[in-house]
Amino acid sequence: MVLTLVATGVVAVSVVPAWLPLRSRFVAVVVCAATLPWFAGRFRRQYQELLRAGRERAEQLRREQEPVADHAWLRER
Helix, strand or coil, rough: CCCHHHHHHHHHHHHCCHHHHHHHHHHHHHHHHHCCCCCHHHHHHHHHHHHHHHHHHHHHHHHHHHHHHHHHHHHCC
């Protein structure tokens, strides 16, 4: 996709030289088009890892709490 965008921009600038001053905007669009999906994927992966770590921590706390609760229940009897 990025390659198509770059090729289209090069052809457009060579066909219409009046667009030459717009090359910095074109570069900005290409950079955003290339990096935005990467950042979105990275954010999603980190969010999923955070959720997984939270679930693992909750399960660990539950396992640690069971003997304490059982001991308290036996003491009440």
